[in-house]
Amino acid sequence: MAFALTEDRDKQLADILTRYPTKMGACIPLLHLCQEQQGWISEEVVLWVSNRLDLPPAHVQGVVTFYTLFNQKPVGKHQVWVCRTLPCALRGGVELLQYCEKKLGVHAGETTADGAITLRSAECLASCGTAPMMQVDKDYHENLTPETVDRLLEALRK
Amino acid sequence: MLKVTNYLTKTYGQKDGWTLAAYERDLEGYKTARQVLTSMTKEQVVDEAKKANIRGRGGAGFPMGVKWSFMRPHPTKPAYLVINADEGEPGTHKDRTIMELNPHSVVEGCIIGCYGIGAHVAYIYVRDELHLSKERLWAAIKEARAKGYLGRTPFGKDYPVEVHVHTGAGAYICGEETSLLNSLEGRRGEPRLKPPFPAQAGAFGCPTTVNNLETIAAVPTAFRLGCEEFSKLSTLHDIKDGGVRLFGVNGHVNKPGVHELCVGVTMRELIYDLGGGVLGDRPLLAVIPGGSSTPILRADEKVSAPDEKNPLHKWHDMSVLDVPLGVDTFRGLGTMLGTCCITVMAEGTCPVASMHNLMQFYRHESCGQCTPCREGSAWLLRITEKILDGRGTMEELDQLHDVANSIMGNTICAFGEGTAMPALGFLKKFRKDFEAYVKGEKTKAKNGTLAMGSEFATRMEGH
Ligand SMILES: Cc1cc2nc3c(=O)[nH]c(=O)nc-3n(C[C@H](O)[C@H](O)[C@H](O)COP(=O)(O)O)c2cc1C
Ligand code: SF4
Ligand code: FES
Numbered sequence: 132m133a134f135a136l137t138e139d140r141d142k143q144l145a146d147i148l149t150r151y152p153t154k155m156g157a158c159i160p161l162l163h164l165c166q167e168q169q170g171w172i173s174e175e176v177v178l179w180v181s182n183r184l185d186l187p188p189a190h191v192q193g194v195v196t197f198y199t200l201f202n203q204k205p206v207g208k209h210q211v212w213v214c215r216t217l218p219c220a221l222r223g224g225v226e227l228l229q230y231c232e233k234k235l236g237v238h239a240g241e242t243t244a245d246g247a248i249t250l251r252s253a254e255c256l257a258s259c260g261t262a263p264m265m266q267v268d269k270d271y272h273e274n275l276t277p278e279t280v281d282r283l284l285e286a287l288r289k
Numbered sequence: 290m291l292k293v294t295n296y297l298t299k300t301y302g303q304k305d306g307w308t309l310a311a312y313e314r315d316l317e318g319y320k321t322a323r324q325v326l327t328s329m330t331k332e333q334v335v336d337e338a339k340k341a342n343i344r345g346r347g348g349a350g351f352p353m354g355v356k357w358s359f360m361r362p363h364p365t366k367p368a369y370l371v372i373n374a375d376e377g378e379p380g381t382h383k384d385r386t387i388m389e390l391n392p393h394s395v396v397e398g399c400i401i402g403c404y405g406i407g408a409h410v411a412y413i414y415v416r417d418e419l420h421l422s423k424e425r426l427w428a429a430i431k432e433a434r435a436k437g438y439l440g441r442t443p444f445g446k447d448y449p450v451e452v453h454v455h456t457g458a459g460a461y462i463c464g465e466e467t468s469l470l471n472s473l474e475g476r477r478g479e480p481r482l483k484p485p486f487p488a489q490a491g492a493f494g495c496p497t498t499v500n501n502l503e504t505i506a507a508v509p510t511a512f513r514l515g516c517e518e519f520s521k522l523s524t525l526h527d528i529k530d531g532g533v534r535l536f537g538v539n540g541h542v543n544k545p546g547v548h549e550l551c552v553g554v555t556m557r558e559l560i561y562d563l564g565g566g567v568l569g570d571r572p573l574l575a576v577i578p579g580g581s582s583t584p585i586l587r588a589d590e591k592v593s594a595p596d597e598k599n600p601l602h603k604w605h606d607m608s609v610l611d612v613p614l615g616v617d618t619f620r621g622l623g624t625m626l627g628t629c630c631i632t633v634m635a636e637g638t639c640p641v642a643s644m645h646n647l648m649q650f651y652r653h654e655s656c657g658q659c660t661p662c663r664e665g666s667a668w669l670l671r672i673t674e675k676i677l678d679g680r681g682t683m684e685e686l687d688q689l690h691d692v693a694n695s696i697m698g699n700t701i702c703a704f705g706e707g708t709a710m711p712a713l714g715f716l717k718k719f720r721k722d723f724e725a726y727v728k729g730e731k732t733k734a735k736n737g738t739l740a741m742g743s744e745f746a747t748r749m750e751g752h
Pocket of ligand 3: 215264
């Protein structure tokens, strides 16, 4: 089926368009809506967005490739981001990432075989005072210990 | 001097502290905006704002009121206020706390700011990962709108103000103000050449002021107390570094956190009085004062300011740990105050591995527009990696200096300096460690420690 926003998201888009003096202003928020709906930004989505906002497809594609949070290919059901940057690394952030790699049997950047979890390393997530930390989908988990990580990852598998 | 305040943080520990009810109950919420809009002209607002000596909290420390005064009405174009909540500078964790725990201070600050600079719309640019922050800001905007504090006639005044939250999609560079503006307009977040500056041509080609989120959140307090009174809370009021601000402490301390304090506090006080001392009672090795782009200071460094005219003369021959954290004081130390969140490193931390970690960050985040930055950041990483792995030579160690120096001053935006300066800082302050790696006296396996007191590190040992 051809891509289209759900009715609810289409309403959100109408609201978004009122916030900016140009249609282009809605480009990133709209891409977020699309990704929320289908998990990643396919070529079809790029064309749909360019059509919807009267932008050249190359513009939309250029935006998609610039930002790390737009997935250019399908990803796992859950996203786990582990912060590796220095302030977290001073508190074990790098080893936390290794711990997750070992537990999940994947390297950073990969998705588990069952498609449940994509593990990624992140650069500073503004949570350095509560390191080590990771982001699971939309939620931050801070001051992590091996026990809390075990519980979190197990819950994602259910 | 350590002086704790709670103008912004009073709502932090409270139940539902982020709601309008709490803001009105605990912090006289929106009374100040009401008073400003109904009793002052916009010129008076800017003049008053200057007296607060609020130095930009985003890193560069530019005086907020002066920046506001650059805004000139345009005959045909609207003006915009843009709030920078991209908070991506490694080691910075303060803006997030305001958005999550006191979002109304931001909205009230936006109302006063918009009025002062002649804007009717404010965009708060929040990095995408901060979902709770966005949610709390939107909720605050909704509450304020419902009360009539935002909209067509805030507080009955015929001066429409709207506030919107805008989101990026993961790119550190979008914290740079012109990159942020491109991102707001729906483009790739690549920094623009300046001039024109945002005050001439900013968001959507219109006059724009970009303020950091903490900067704008300080505005209601400053106007409530009277801007000069606010400024005087700081011991650096005389050198135009005023008020109270958020100070973060992270890394190897027992109690990392964020504190609201009068400007004038020292790193020693942050580390030992508020941070609970260094992890495991170890000696202190070094501190990165305000985000990873600010050059590192060694704990054993002393202030050298024999000249009486030097603003740092008062602290001549004292430890750098005892100099008040201020924009100009830290510039005088050859580093920067930056975002005012300090990263603490205990004795035993490997400076080479630390620099390598940071160079990974900069390599990853360079937007790639300028060759010196794109290629230079890759070289810095590659050579540091070779040295850390025991494959580096003395020539390469010297090459690191050359590469860093060739980035400085040759790029579109300050990311270039932000990469080169910390690299040069590590090289200068820890030359011996780098040499020890080249000579084979130290190795990554034996000496490359970053994590301390971490259960994960213990678990992963030998893996
Ligand atoms: C590479 C780079 C990243 C930056 N990141 C941020 C940021 O995350 N948040 C921020 O407020 N300012 C950041 N800045 C500073 C902004 O460009 C700008 O100076 C600031 O938002 C102005 O607000 P202020 O005067 O209130 O500090 C960054 C600058 C550079 C060069
Ligand atoms: S200095 Fe680096 S980040 Fe800034 S514009 Fe040039 S390439 Fe991009
Ligand atoms: S370094 Fe990990 S959140 Fe800042």
